[in-house]
Amino acid sequence: MAEENTVYIGKKPIMNYVLAVVTQSNSGSEEVIIKARGRSIGRAVDVAEVVRHRFLPDCKVKDIEISTEKITGEDGRTANVSSIEIFLTR
Amino acid sequence: MAEENTVYIGKKPIMNYVLAVVTQSNSGSEEVIIKARGRSIGRAVDVAEVVRHRFLPDCKVKDIEISTEKITGEDGRTANVSSIEIFLTR
Numbered sequence: 595m596a597e598e599n600t601v602y603i604g605k606k607p608i609m610n611y612v613l614a615v616v617t618q619s620n621s622g623s624e625e626v627i628i629k630a631r632g633r634s635i636g637r638a639v640d641v642a643e644v645v646r647h648r649f650l651p652d653c654k655v656k657d658i659e660i661s662t663e664k665i666t667g668e669d670g671r672t673a674n675v676s677s678i679e680i681f682l683t684r
Numbered sequence: 685m686a687e688e689n690t691v692y693i694g695k696k697p698i699m700n701y702v703l704a705v706v707t708q709s710n711s712g713s714e715e716v717i718i719k720a721r722g723r724s725i726g727r728a729v730d731v732a733e734v735v736r737h738r739f740l741p742d743c744k745v746k747d748i749e750i751s752t753e754k755i756t757g758e759d760g761r762t763a764n765v766s767s768i769e770i771f772l773t774r
Contacts, residue, residue, distance in 0.1 A: 636722065
């Protein structure tokens, strides 16, 4: 999957990411993927919900996948972090 | 869907909910639903991931649904809150 279809959710205000998803979709992407890890997972769901209810009513959640990623910190220790991918299509 | 198959995620330690899901599954439920709203959404994903990676390796994520719920506060104002339902089956 092309990385350019993917919007990574971080700590910015939700509307920043909503705008990014809407722009991506309006620029011709049939599918936009919203990705988040750890504490940002709830925000990813918020972004998907705001996009499809307020901005792109013809947009559907095609699939949602969850997984676990191993993160290695600066001290060399690894931690497991949950992640989510939400696939939106029109 | 019977409510008894459902584990609601709140603010307790993750392992409490993991145990609840594992117990529910081992007591014969073919499907267990993990539900969460707002800030607990990330914890719901953590619970599902810990259950299927550490306790029930034959367990699969059948489906994940996201939605928006309207919450009415004590002052009568309504707010939209995202929610997630994770359907686990064996």
